Amino acid sequence: xxxxxxxxxxxxxxxxxxxxxxxxxxxxxxxxxxxxxxxxxxxxxxxxxxxxxxxxxxxxxxxxxxxxxxxxxxxxxxxxxxxxxxxxxxxxxxxxxxxxxxxxxxxxxxxxxxxxxxxxxxxxxxxxxxxxxxxxxxxxxxxxxxxxxxxxxxxxxxxxxxxxxxxxxxxxxxxxxxxxxxxxxxxxxxxxxxxxxxxxxxxxxxxxxxxxxxxxxxxxxxxxxxxxxxxxxxxxxxxxxxxxxxxxxxxxxxxxxxxxxxxxxxxxxxxxxxxxxxxxxxxxxxxxxxxxxxxxxxxxxxxxxxxxxxxxxxxxxxxxxxxxxxxxxxxxxxxxxxxxxxxxxxxxxxxxxxxxxxxxxxxxxxxxxxxxxxxxxx
Amino acid sequence: xxxxxxxxxxxxxxxxxxxxxxxxxxxxxxxxxxxxxxxxxxxxxxxxxxxxxxxxxxxxxxxxxxxxxxxxxxxxxxxxxxxxxxxxxxxxxxxxxxxxxxxxxxxxxxxxxxxxxxxxxxxxxxxxxxxxxxxxxxxxxxxxxxxxxxxxxxxxxxxxxxxxxxxxxxxxxxxxxxxxxxxxxxxxxxxxxxxxxxxxxxxxxxxxxxxxxxxxxxxxxxxxxxxxxxxxxxxxxxxxxxxxxxxxxxxxxxxxxxxxxxxxxxxxxxxxxxxxxxxxxxxxxxxxxxxxxxxxxxxxxxxxxxxxxxxxxxxxxxxxxxxxxxxxxxxxxxxxxxxxxxxxxxxxxxxxxxxxxxxxxxxxxxxxxxxxxxxxxx
Numbered sequence: 170x171x172x173x174x175x176x177x178x179x180x181x182x183x184x185x186x187x188x189x190x191x192x193x194x195x196x197x198x199x200x201x202x203x204x205x206x207x208x209x210x211x212x213x214x215x216x217x218x219x220x221x222x223x224x225x226x227x228x229x230x231x232x233x234x235x236x237x238x239x240x241x242x243x244x245x246x247x248x249x250x251x252x253x254x255x256x257x258x259x260x261x262x263x264x265x266x267x268x269x270x271x272x273x274x275x276x277x278x279x280x281x282x283x284x285x286x287x288x289x290x291x292x293x294x295x296x297x298x299x300x301x302x303x304x305x306x307x308x309x310x311x312x313x314x315x316x317x318x319x320x321x322x323x324x325x326x327x328x329x330x331x332x333x334x335x336x337x338x339x340x341x342x343x344x345x346x347x348x349x350x351x352x353x354x355x356x357x358x359x360x361x362x363x364x365x366x367x368x369x370x371x372x373x374x375x376x377x378x379x380x381x382x383x384x385x386x387x388x389x390x391x392x393x394x395x396x397x398x399x400x401x402x403x404x405x406x407x408x409x410x411x412x413x414x415x416x417x418x419x420x421x422x423x424x425x426x427x428x429x430x431x432x433x434x435x436x437x438x439x440x441x442x443x444x445x446x447x448x449x450x451x452x453x454x455x456x457x458x459x460x461x462x463x464x465x466x467x468x469x470x471x472x473x474x475x476x477x478x479x480x481x482x483x484x485x486x487x488x489x490x491x492x493x494x495x496x497x498x499x500x501x502x503x504x505x506x507x508x509x510x511x512x513x514x515x516x517x518x519x520x521x522x523x524x525x526x527x528x529x530x531x532x533x534x535x536x537x538x539x540x541x542x543x544x545x546x547x
Numbered sequence: 548x549x550x551x552x553x554x555x556x557x558x559x560x561x562x563x564x565x566x567x568x569x570x571x572x573x574x575x576x577x578x579x580x581x582x583x584x585x586x587x588x589x590x591x592x593x594x595x596x597x598x599x600x601x602x603x604x605x606x607x608x609x610x611x612x613x614x615x616x617x618x619x620x621x622x623x624x625x626x627x628x629x630x631x632x633x634x635x636x637x638x639x640x641x642x643x644x645x646x647x648x649x650x651x652x653x654x655x656x657x658x659x660x661x662x663x664x665x666x667x668x669x670x671x672x673x674x675x676x677x678x679x680x681x682x683x684x685x686x687x688x689x690x691x692x693x694x695x696x697x698x699x700x701x702x703x704x705x706x707x708x709x710x711x712x713x714x715x716x717x718x719x720x721x722x723x724x725x726x727x728x729x730x731x732x733x734x735x736x737x738x739x740x741x742x743x744x745x746x747x748x749x750x751x752x753x754x755x756x757x758x759x760x761x762x763x764x765x766x767x768x769x770x771x772x773x774x775x776x777x778x779x780x781x782x783x784x785x786x787x788x789x790x791x792x793x794x795x796x797x798x799x800x801x802x803x804x805x806x807x808x809x810x811x812x813x814x815x816x817x818x819x820x821x822x823x824x825x826x827x828x829x830x831x832x833x834x835x836x837x838x839x840x841x842x843x844x845x846x847x848x849x850x851x852x853x854x855x856x857x858x859x860x861x862x863x864x865x866x867x868x869x870x871x872x873x874x875x876x877x878x879x880x881x882x883x884x885x886x887x888x889x890x891x892x893x894x895x896x897x898x899x900x901x902x903x904x905x906x907x908x909x910x911x912x913x914x915x916x917x918x919x920x921x922x923x924x925x
Binding site for chain 2: 247250253254257258259272273278279280281282283284285443444446447450451454477478479480481482483484485486
């Protein structure tokens with residue numbers, strides 16, 4: 170293999186795939202990035218066997234030469250070491266030449282590195298995903314759906330299905346659900362899908378989705394999502410992202426979400442966020458992280474207390490309350506997580522009693538829903 | 548105590564003193580910040596018994612009211628917790644009121660905190676430093692002297708004196724020396740001192756100096772340095788910084804610094820820095836971190852090699868070399884540390900053989916000197 174590539178394109182390609190590099194595998198080749206050069210350009214691949222990322226740097230972009238392939242071939246280089254070196258190279262272009270015994274020469278400006286590479290034949294092939302179940306969604310919408318749900322996945326491996334986000338699709342409506350059994354987040358969106366396409370129990374690991382979220386651009390370009398038996402493939406321009414799915418049956422959540430409420434309030438997001446954040450500073454000094462809402466007919470009082478640290482109170486006046494007065498307590502971390510992924514200026518919160526789950530909704534966007542279980546007040 | 552203070556001034560004052568708060572003391576009061584209000588304003592103090600910082604927020608600055616003292620008094624509040632709370636307060640001003648049993652009420656906007664304070668009488672008094680040995684130096688120069696020498700102090704407690712920076716003063720010339728016995732940094736500056744003032748073995752802990760460096764402003768305002776038997780006091784405007792000194796006799800370094808050289812070269816700082824940094828990426832993959840200079844009559848070649856990772860080479864051509872050709876090896880970390888604190892565009896490096904210490908000098912500034920011991924090339 171012998172190629173010359175623009176340094177910026179090389180840095181970007183390594184950055185795209187490096188999140189899939191295994192950090193603790195006992196298989197040496199998995200700590201590397203595979204580069205393969207052919208007439209189409211230079212293809213970078215990394216995988217930890219849970220996720221895989223492949224990105225092609227094409228020979229030309231808008232008539233500008235990005236990669237010049239002088240000799241086809243492939244090599245695997247240590248991701249960490251190669252990444253560090255490339256970022257520090259002095260020149261605008263980088264020449265990579267593979268000699269005998271995987272010896273790889275990297276030249277840029279007057280700098281020359283001789284690196285020990287690994288056999289690309291030992292690098293696992295990414296799975297071939299059969300392409301019959303494909304839908305298309307805007308990159309920024311998919312990114313938002315991930316951001317607004319993946320925070321609610323469980324971090325405990327006891328119930329593996331809860332460490333993933335449930336994908337369902339019916340009548341062109343894609344829905345994400347995540348819950349750790351203390352809170353639940355859902356987000357829906359209409360996508361471009363064949364009318365008969367439908368799936369109900371596709372569980373994507375939350376960690377994989379966070380990596381996918383990083384790759385997705387904040388623009389309205391469509392990305393293709395291929396759903397197969399054991400894996401999902403996302404195609405974004407020259408980059409492909411694979412993840413395995415989680416086995417098992419996701420619990421039925423339809424009965425958990427209340428459909429009526431006894432107390433409803435509309436409140437300014439930023440104001441509430443600030444108050445709960447200030448209350449949480451006291452709450453997190455004690456074990457349970459509890460913040461209370463004391464809801465009167467035109468007023469919400471936010472309080473917290475810790476035996477060691479002290480207590481805090483802050484009213485939000487002149488808010489709109491419908492229904493009964495209520496005193497309710499909850500884990501402030503869950504509440505703050507939910508508010509962090511909300512972009513709407515106002516919130517709708519619906520309660521059905523001090524021991525029932527409450528809902529955070531967006532007045533301007535019915536596709537989002539966040540449910541939080543309260544904690545008992547002693 | 549009852550005061551009203553501008554939030555920004557409160558945040559700044561906490562930030563000034565918090566570096567002196569003890570992070571692991573068994574004495575609870577040392578994890579706090581003492582606030583004391585009187586007619587001059589609100590005074591903040593923190594100490595870990597090694598260093599102490601005191602800062603006064605005066606009642607008025609340029610006719611603007613900064614602190615309004617309604618009732619004099621004092622309290623100690625948990626530095627971490629209080630600092631977190633203050634940063635998040637919603638209002639432009641903050642009211643702090645101390646009630647019975649050290650209960651402290653903090654009000655800002657509509658937020659109210661009730662915090663458990665501690666008895667200020669238990670807080671240690673900062674030492675009274677006798678003021679007969681005082682010199683004055685520009686804030687930015689003192690900051691630079693610290694930056695250029697403290698990196699060379701030893702991190703090993705086996706020889707405590709080497710964990711400090713040696714201060715000496717003679718004929719108005721202040722000199723800092725630091726060495727960990729692998730490298731040595733010195734920096735001098737003319738300061739304003741009484742003609743008879745002189746000291747020779749004042750050893751200031753490197754850690755203390757790093758905290759002092761953070762407090763020093765990048766301007767030419769004079770700061771006063773008071774040197775006493777066991778401590779040094781630095782007065783910067785409304786802020787005072789104390790540190791204890793290290794006991795013991797600093798080694799005589801005068802014979803270590805070569806006064807002649809066999810090979811001298813002048814080289815562009817940035818170019819050399821880049822090359823050594825690139826070489827160090829390979830060097831740090833092996834234990835010894837070694838980078839080599841191969842000096843020819845008009846050319847410097849920088850190389851490094853690691854059995855696992857590979858090797859690197861980069862020439863710097865057309866440089867000015869005086870004297871013999873030379874092959875020398877050294878710990879690249881030391882070299883990079885030295886270059887990081889140099890602002891000159893060019894460097895002068897003087898060698899006296901492959902097993903003798905070499906000097907890094909600045910062509911435009913004879914007050915700075917950095918010495919590095921080479922390593923043996925097998």
